[in-house]
Amino acid sequence: MDVIVGGGIVGLSIAWRMARAGRAVTVVDPAPASGASYAAAGMLAPVSEVTYTEAPLLRLGMASLRRWPSFAAELAQDAGLTGRSDDALATAGGISDGTARSGDGDPGTTAEVAGLGAFGGLEIGDAARHGLDLRADGTLDVAFGADDLAALDELAAFMDKLGLPVERLTGRECRRLEPMLAPSVRGGLLAPGDAWVDPRRVTAALLAALERLRVPLVRARAAGLLRDEDGRVIGVRLEPPTGAPGTPREESEPPSELRAERVVLAAGAWSGELAEVPVRPVKGQIMRLRSPQPLLSRCVRGTVHGSYVYLVPRGDGELVVGATQEELGFDTRVTAGGLYELLRDARELVPGVTELEIADVVAGLRPGTPDNLPIIGPSGTPGLVLATGHYRGGVLLAPLTAALVLGDAGDSSGLGDLGGSGDFGGLGDLGGS
Numbered sequence: 225m226d227v228i229v230g231g232g233i234v235g236l237s238i239a240w241r242m243a244r245a246g247r248a249v250t251v252v253d254p255a256p257a258s259g260a261s262y263a264a265a266g267m268l269a270p271v272s273e274v275t276y277t278e279a280p281l282l283r284l285g286m287a288s289l290r291r292w293p294s295f296a297a298e299l300a301q302d303a304g305l306t307g308r309s310d311d312a313l314a315t316a317g318g319i320s321d322g323t324a325r326s327g328d329g330d331p332g333t334t335a336e337v338a339g340l341g342a343f344g345g346l347e348i349g350d351a352a353r354h355g356l357d358l359r360a361d362g363t364l365d366v367a368f369g370a371d372d373l374a375a376l377d378e379l380a381a382f383m384d385k386l387g388l389p390v391e392r393l394t395g396r397e398c399r400r401l402e403p404m405l406a407p408s409v410r411g412g413l414l415a416p417g418d419a420w421v422d423p424r425r426v427t428a429a430l431l432a433a434l435e436r437l438r439v440p441l442v443r444a445r446a447a448g449l450l451r452d453e454d455g456r457v458i459g460v461r462l463e464p465p466t467g468a469p470g471t472p473r474e475e476s477e478p479p480s481e482l483r484a485e486r487v488v489l490a491a492g493a494w495s496g497e498l499a500e501v502p503v504r505p506v507k508g509q510i511m512r513l514r515s516p517q518p519l520l521s522r523c524v525r526g527t528v529h530g531s532y533v534y535l536v537p538r539g540d541g542e543l544v545v546g547a548t549q550e551e552l553g554f555d556t557r558v559t560a561g562g563l564y565e566l567l568r569d570a571r572e573l574v575p576g577v578t579e580l581e582i583a584d585v586v587a588g589l590r591p592g593t594p595d596n597l598p599i600i601g602p603s604g605t606p607g608l609v610l611a612t613g614h615y616r617g618g619v620l621l622a623p624l625t626a627a628l629v630l631g632d633a634g635d636s637s638g639l640g641d642l643g644g645s646g647d648f649g650g651l652g653d654l655g656g657s
C-alpha cells in the first residue's frame with residue numbers, strides 16, 4: 225500500500241489516479257482540501273503566465289493543460305457528477321507532437337520548448353464544463369500606459385518565438401471582447417488556449433471519487449516518517465487527534481501509525497515539516513465576488529500600479545479577484561490592506577467590480593521553491609516520493625503530477641529533456657518511481 229500525505233489537489237489527484245489504476249492507497253490529512261487548493265483561482269494558464277526565465281515551467285504547464293480535459297471528464301464520471309461524460313472526452317486539440325518551428329537555438333526560446341507544437345484550444349465535455357466549471361476561453365492580458373504596452377509587445381515577441389499563439393489587440397478590440405473593461409485599457413494580449421477550472425469543485429469531486437473507489441481517508445496529521453534500520457521510509461507516524469481530556473475514544477479514531485511500501489509527500493507548503501525539501505509558504509489573499517450576471521467571459525489580467533491582479537469568471541456568476549504574493553511564513557490572516565489593494569487594482573481593470581457583493585475572502589499558502597519549479601519524483605531516500613513545491617501552478621499541474629508519480633506520463637508527456645534543478649533533482653526526477 226502507498227500512503228499519500230496531504231489531501232490537497234495534488235495528493236488527491238495522485239490518490240485518485242492510483243486507485244483507478246487498481247493500486248492500494250490511503251490518504252492522510254487532518255483537513256483535506258483546505259490548503260492552497262481551497263484558495264486557488266484555478267487558472268490553467270501556462271501561456272499567459274509564462275515569464276522569460278520559466279521556459280521549463282511553461283513546458284510542464286502545457287503538458288499538463290493537455291491532460292486536463294480527459295482528467296476532468298474521467299473525474300466527473302468517477303465522482304458521479306451529472307452530465308454526459310461519455311462524450312466528454314476531450315481531445316486536447318491542443319498540442320500536436322513535436323512540430324514547433326525550428327528555432328534559433330537560444331536557451332529559453334523555440335528550441336527549448338520544441339515538442340509543444342501549435343496550440344489550438346481544448347475541447348471540453350459537458351460533465352467537466354458543468355460539474356467542474358472547466359472552461360477554455362482564453363486569457364486577456366491588458367495594459368494601460370505606454371510602458372505596459374511596450375512590455376506587452378516584448379512579451380508577444382517572446383511568445384511568438386516560442387511558437388505560442390497569442391494575439392496582440394488594440395484597446396478597442398479588447399473592449400469588443402470584454403465590454404466591461406475600463407475605457408483606459410490601451411491594448412492587450414489574448415492567449416486563446418488558456419483555460420480555468422473551479423478548484424473547490426475539483427477537490428470535492430476528487431473526494432467523492434475516492435469515496436466511491438473506497439480509498440481510506442485518515443483524518444490525522446502525519447507527525448513524522450517511519451524508517452527501518454537502513455533509513456528506508458516504511459510509513460508515517462500519526463499525531464493523536466486533539467480532543468478534550470477524558471473524551472471517549474471514537475471508533476473511527478485514527479491509528480498511531482501507517483505502514484506503507486511508499487510514502488508520497490504531497491503536503492504543499494507544509495512539506496518541509498516532514499522531509500528536507502526546499503519548500504516555503506508564499507501567502508496569497510484572494511476574494512470571490514458575487515454577480516447577478518457574469519461581468520466577464522474570459523480571464524482578465526493586468527499590472528496596475530506595479531502590482532499584478534487577475535479576474536476569473538465562474539459559470540455561476542462568481543468573479544474571483546486575486547491575488548497577493550507575500551513572504552510572511554505561515555501567516556494566513558486576511559488583511560484590510562491586502563483586500564484593499566486587490567479591489568483598488570481590479571477596479572482599474574473592470575470598474576463594475578465595486579458594485580458586486582463580497583462572497584468570500586481567504587488567504588492560502590502556495591508551496592514555493594527556489595526556482596519556482598515543482599519537486600516531483602523519487603526523493604533519494606528509498607520509500608519516499610515527492611510531489612510538492614507546485615507554487616503558483618498546482619491546479620494546472622495536478623494531472624501531470626499524478627501521471628508522473630504513477631510512472632505513466634509516457635512519451636506523450638511532451639516534456640522531453642527538462643534538465644534537473646536543485647539538490648532534489650527537481651525536474652530531473654520527473655520520471656516518477
Ligand code: FAD
Pocket residue numbers: 229230231232233234235252253254255256257258259260261262263264265266267268444445446447490491492493494495497498507508509510546547548587588589590591611612613614615616617618619620621
Ligand atoms: P495544498 O492544497 O496546500 O494541500 C496540502 C494539504 O496537506 C493540506 O490539505 C494540508 O491539510 C495537508 N497537510 C499539511 N501538513 C500535513 C501533515 N503533516 N500530515 C497530513 N497532511 C498534511 N494554481 C494554479 O494552478 N492556478 C491558479 O490560478 C492558482 N491560484 C492561486 C491563488 C492563490 C491565492 C493561492 C494561494 C494559490 C494559487 N495557486 C494556483 C497555487 C495552487 O493553489 C497550489 O500550487 C496547489 O493548491 C498546491 O496543491 P497541494 O495539494 O500541493 O497543496
